[in-house]
Amino acid sequence: MKSLTILGASGNIGQKCIELLKENIIKYKLIAVSVGNNIEYLKEILNDFNSIKYVYFLNKNYLNYFQNNYKNINFYCENDLDKFIKDANSDIYINSLVGFVGVKPSFEILNLNKDLALANKESIVVGLDLFKDALKKSKSKLYPIDSEHVAILKLLKGNRNNLKEVVITCSGGPFKDKSEDELQFVKLKDALKHPSWNMGNKITIDSATLLNKAFEIVEASYLFNLSKNKIKVVIHPQSYVHSMIKLIDNTYLFDFGEKDMKIPISYALNKNKRVKTNIDFNIYDVNKLEFYKPNQYQNKILNIGYEILNKKGNLGAIVNAANDFAVNKFINNEIEFLDIQKLIFYAMNHAKYIKNPSLNDIIKTNDEVRKMLLNLIKK
Numbered sequence: 001m002k003s004l005t006i007l008g009a010s011g012n013i014g015q016k017c018i019e020l021l022k023e024n025i026i027k028y029k030l031i032a033v034s035v036g037n038n039i040e041y042l043k044e045i046l047n048d049f050n051s052i053k054y055v056y057f058l059n060k061n062y063l064n065y066f067q068n069n070y071k072n073i074n075f076y077c078e079n080d081l082d083k084f085i086k087d088a089n090s091d092i093y094i095n096s097l098v099g100f101v102g103v104k105p106s107f108e109i110l111n112l113n114k115d116l117a118l119a120n121k122e123s124i125v126v127g128l129d130l131f132k133d134a135l136k137k138s139k140s141k142l143y144p145i146d147s148e149h150v151a152i153l154k155l156l157k158g159n160r161n162n163l164k165e166v167v168i169t170c171s172g173g174p175f176k177d178k179s180e181d182e183l184q185f186v187k188l189k190d191a192l193k194h195p196s197w198n199m200g201n202k203i204t205i206d207s208a209t210l211l212n213k214a215f216e217i218v219e220a221s222y223l224f225n226l227s228k229n230k231i232k233v234v235i236h237p238q239s240y241v242h243s244m245i246k247l248i249d250n251t252y253l254f255d256f257g258e259k260d261m262k263i264p265i266s267y268a269l270n271k272n273k274r275v276k277t278n279i280d281f282n283i284y285d286v287n288k289l290e291f292y293k294p295n296q297y298q299n300k301i302l303n304i305g306y307e308i309l310n311k312k313g314n315l316g317a318i319v320n321a322a323n324d325f326a327v328n329k330f331i332n333n334e335i336e337f338l339d340i341q342k343l344i345f346y347a348m349n350h351a352k353y354i355k356n357p358s359l360n361d362i363i364k365t366n367d368e369v370r371k372m373l374l375n376l377i378k379k
Contacts (some may be wrong), residue, residue, distance in 0.1 A: 003090040004028035004269075006056070008103055009045060010038035012200055013096035013145060013369075014120045016261045019267070025262070025277055026269045030054075032088035033080065034097075046070060082108060083101050092269070095120045096145070098202050099324050103127060107359060110138040117268045118365060119145035121215045123314040124222050124363055125308065129311065132222060142223075143268040147224055148216055150264035151242035151255030153272060155212040155225060159245060166226060167244045167252070168216055169236040171209040172298070176237055186337045188330065188342040205327045209340055210294075210301040217305030218316065228309045231300050235292040257281050301341065307348070314357040314365045315348070321369035322347035335377065343373055 004021075008014045014033075020026045039062055046052060054067070056076040066075050076084040085093070085108050092115040095102050102120030107127070109116045111134070111223050118124075124131050135142055144150060148168050156163065174193045175183060189209040192201060206212035213233055220231050223251035234244075242255045243265075252318045257263060258281040266275045294302055308316045326340040335343075351369050 001027060001029045002030045002092060003086045003088075004290060005032035005085070005086075005090040005161065006096065007034045007093060007102070008096035008098065008119075009033040009037070009040045010035040010325045011098060012203075013261060014267065015041075016265055017094055017096070017343075018048075020262055020266055020269070022048060023278065024364045025266055025275060025322050028092070028269070031090055032084070034084065041269060045047050046073070050320060053233070054084060054088045056073050056081055081105065085109065085110065085330050089114075090115060091115060094145070095123065095267075098200060100320060103362070104359070106131070107134055109136045113139040115141045115143065117143040117265075121146070121212070121219060123322050125218045126320050126366075127216045127359075128218075128222070128308070128312050128316050130357070130359060130362070134275055141271070143272060144223055145261075145265055145268045146216065146219065147264045148243045148262060152220060152224060152245065154255055154267070155243070155245045155253050159247060162247045162249075163230070164246045164250070165232055166220055166224065166231045166232050166249050167232045167246060168213065169239070169241050170210065170213045170233050170294075171207070171237055171239045172292075173206055173210065174233045176235055176292075178297075179295065180338070183297065183338055184336070188333060191330075191337060198345070202324075202327055203288070205330060205340075206323070208337075209323075209327075210298055210345070211304065211323055211340075214302050214305035214308075214338055215320075217302065218308050221309050228306050235294055235298070237290055237292075238288070240286055241277055241289065253301070302343065304348075310351070313356075314354040314362060316354075317357070317362045318353070318367040318369055319344055321366045322351075322373060325370045325373045329377070344377075347373060347377065 003348050006014050006017055021030055029051050030049045031051055034056035037042055037058050054074050060077045061073055063077055065133055085105055093109045094117045095106050096119040100122055103123050103126050108122035118179055152166055191202050217231050221228060237257050238258055244254045246252050258279050260279050304319060322344045326343040329335045330340055347369050
């Protein structure tokens with residue numbers, strides 16, 4: 001049985017992976033997990049899986065407790081994530097870390113020539129050509145986990161020669177019907193009410209701003225070797241159609257089913273093959289399917305994805321750093337909702353652009369953008 005490491009096991013994707021393993025829907029030997037700060041959930045995982053030999057968490061204050069109570073496990077914390085990844089040496093790694101923290105681990109996994117099931121959007125959006133080149137040089141296989149990209153992957157099989165365009169669906173988040181003027185008055189509690197998915201705060205806010213969808217445009221281009229003019233976004237509030245493709249005869253093919261991340265995760269971990277799940281979907285419960293063009297505000301945000309594809313370099317790193325910074329400030333009630341986009345556009349216009357960045361340049365960009373925006377809001 002092949003071995004598995006889950007980075008971000010306590011997040012939404014990670015917990016779904018754990019459920020799939022416990023339900024025996026996917027068959028791997030789970031040997032390593034990272035959990036951030038969710039120590040109670042880590043205890044649950046360790047009690048459920050005696051196969052685990054490597055564990056990473058952030059807070060070293062718990063190190064003595066775990067070393068004393070789980071003597072057959074190697075524990076890592078704080079700055080030891082690189083060593084944890086290397087020592088685990090598993091056949092496949094799931095990277096479901098949220099944000100920039102997940103970028104360097106993706107490169108490390110590719111350098112180890114290990115297969116990568118990727119839910120960390122930032123690895124591609126920030127890495128761009130660096131990520132693409134690292135993947136080409138590696139013996140690793142890449143398996144996307146995002147529901148939209150898994151849907152596209154399924155739909156493209158046997159249809160690539162007849163493809164006219166790829167259409168990424170977007171729920172529109174909680175503000176799908178609001179204009180930019182109306183968004184001036186929304187609060188954090190409003191932004192966290194996603195109509196379709198139960199996710200962490202950061203990803204939920206990215207869905208409310210639609211920046212996650214701008215990032216998915218970039219991902220689709222890199223994952224499927226698509227030019228930007230072949231990628232469209234449509235607002236689909238029901239979220240039953242996970243994405244679609246338009247063919248040369250102007251007909252569409254849909255990936256249509258239940259809103260459950262276990263489906264795309266199981267597809268990715270079964271190496272892009274369908275697997276029998278216990279998720280029931282009754283088509284008679286679906287009363288209607290709606291599709292809308294993005295409005296003016298939504299297009300302004302979505303165009304960030306196309307701009308990243310146009311300019312490349314370290315622009316993805318600039319946008320991501322600005323967004324991470326701004327979303328954190330919004331969650332802490334330090335800025336307003338529309339300030340998120342203002343800070344992103346400010347960074348795009350003022351941060352140092354590097355045409356051919358190294359990974360160190362990307363890391364430096366991430367730090368410099370955050371410092372620049374911190375100084376800006378202090379003023």
